[in-house]
Amino acid sequence: MDEIKRSVLRSPADVRGFADFEGPLYYAPTGFIDHADDPNTLPLAGSRRGFSALEIIRRREGGGAESMILPLLALEGWVQNSGRVDEINAVLDRLMAKRPDYAGLDMASCHVMGIINVTPDSFSDGGDYNTTEQSVARATAMIEQGASIIDVGGESTRPGADTVSEDEEINRVVPVIRELASKGHVVSIDTRHAGVMEAAIEAGAAIINDVTGLEGDERSMEVAAASGKPVMLMHMQGEPGTMQADPKYDCAVLDIYDYLLDRIESCERAGISRDRICIDPGIGFGKTLSHNLELLSRLAIFHGVGCPILLGTSRKSFIGKIDPKADPKQRLGGSIASAVNGWRHGVQMIRVHDVPETVQAISVASSTSIV
Numbered sequence: 001m002d003e004i005k006r007s008v009l010r011s012p013a014d015v016r017g018f019a020d021f022e023g024p025l026y027y028a029p030t031g032f033i034d035h036a037d038d039p040n041t042l043p044l045a046g047s048r049r050g051f052s053a054l055e056i057i058r059r060r061e062g063g064g065a066e067s068m069i070l071p072l073l074a075l076e077g078w079v080q081n082s083g084r085v086d087e088i089n090a091v092l093d094r095l096m097a098k099r100p101d102y103a104g105l106d107m108a109s110c111h112v113m114g115i116i117n118v119t120p121d122s123f124s125d126g127g128d129y130n131t132t133e134q135s136v137a138r139a140t141a142m143i144e145q146g147a148s149i150i151d152v153g154g155e156s157t158r159p160g161a162d163t164v165s166e167d168e169e170i171n172r173v174v175p176v177i178r179e180l181a182s183k184g185h186v187v188s189i190d191t192r193h194a195g196v197m198e199a200a201i202e203a204g205a206a207i208i209n210d211v212t213g214l215e216g217d218e219r220s221m222e223v224a225a226a227s228g229k230p231v232m233l234m235h236m237q238g239e240p241g242t243m244q245a246d247p248k249y250d251c252a253v254l255d256i257y258d259y260l261l262d263r264i265e266s267c268e269r270a271g272i273s274r275d276r277i278c279i280d281p282g283i284g285f286g287k288t289l290s291h292n293l294e295l296l297s298r299l300a301i302f303h304g305v306g307c308p309i310l311l312g313t314s315r316k317s318f319i320g321k322i323d324p325k326a327d328p329k330q331r332l333g334g335s336i337a338s339a340v341n342g343w344r345h346g347v348q349m350i351r352v353h354d355v356p357e358t359v360q361a362i363s364v365a366s367s368t369s370i371v
């Protein structure tokens with residue numbers, strides 16, 4: 001039992017039950033309506049996206065959690081009864097505040113990050129020269145199609161993928177990063193190895209994207225801090241090879257929220273200020289289908305930590321669990337649906353394989369948004 005059960009509120013006493021609760025509460029914005037169209041909403045992280053209610057969540061003894069949804073119009077009365085005036089004001093401030101620019105990008109908009117895997121199996125004809133050339137060509141096309149960031153990786157973190165040496169990873173990614181950065185493109189290095197981070201930054205990478213939240217290599221935190229570059233901290237339970245064996249949480253959404261907050265505090269202690277940090281719940285990394293779906297339905301809770309959010313769902317296996325006929329290249333529909341869901345929750349960056357389709361979907365969703 002590790003999910004969040006929504007309480008059925010039958011009387012004011014049920015609502016008061018949450019107000020009397022003395023343990024920690026968590027707050028997930030919901031009821032999304034474009035803020036620019038409805039002044040009764042509050043803006044999500046300074047964007048046009050708005051929320052009209054808060055889901056208030058508390059852990060249950062023995063695992064899982066329960067929640068109630070309170071429209072913003074009823075919040076003030078509840079806050080007075082709960083004695084949490086300062087806490088809620090601080091939470092609302094963090095949920096609403098516009099984030100500073102991140103790697104030079106305006107965080108009031110939703111950016112698409114294109115994925116470039118510089119691994120031999122990503123390109124049919126192999127060979128180092130071709131792989132570099134083709135990666136650069138593919139990334140350049142993604143930029144023309146509307147990607148703001150290119151995420152370059154030289155090691156696959158899929159379960160069961162071959163491991164590569166740090167030198168080989170560097171040989172794969174550095175020429176691609178150097179070429180893209182020299183043309184002024186914003187490049188992130190997808191790696192969990194400190195030596196690769198150093199080489200990538202020297203080649204011009206602007207962002208460090210680490211699926212281990214800077215915990216995978218004992219030098220990563222120090223290298224990231226010294227680089228002065230922004231970092232992406234992702235949550236993963238376990239190791240890529242075994243993480244899907246039997247993932248377990250008390251409550252996935254709340255455990256991952258606490259983990260990311262804890263990692264942000266560790267970064268701050270190491271000298272990485274909050275305006276250099278972006279967080280990512282790590283869809284598919286040590287999570288069952290129901291963990292992934294709980295996370296996707298409460299993504300906006302992560303605005304509570306006060307940093308931009310990155311979402312990666314593109315072609316992932318949770319889509320294949322919902323539609324078992326779809327192998328990874330046939331998961332475009334699910335990838336787009338989950339990207340638009342991320343946009344609705346106000347995430348600032350979405351990591352995808354299919355750039356033009358995602359850019360178009362978000363443009364159409366933004367142009368037609370009322371809900």
Ligand code: 9MG
Pocket residue numbers: 153157190209210211232234280282283310311312313351
């Ligand atoms: C490298 N990589 C693969 N999936 C990812 C995801 O969801 N987030 C981030 N930050 N990196 C990822």
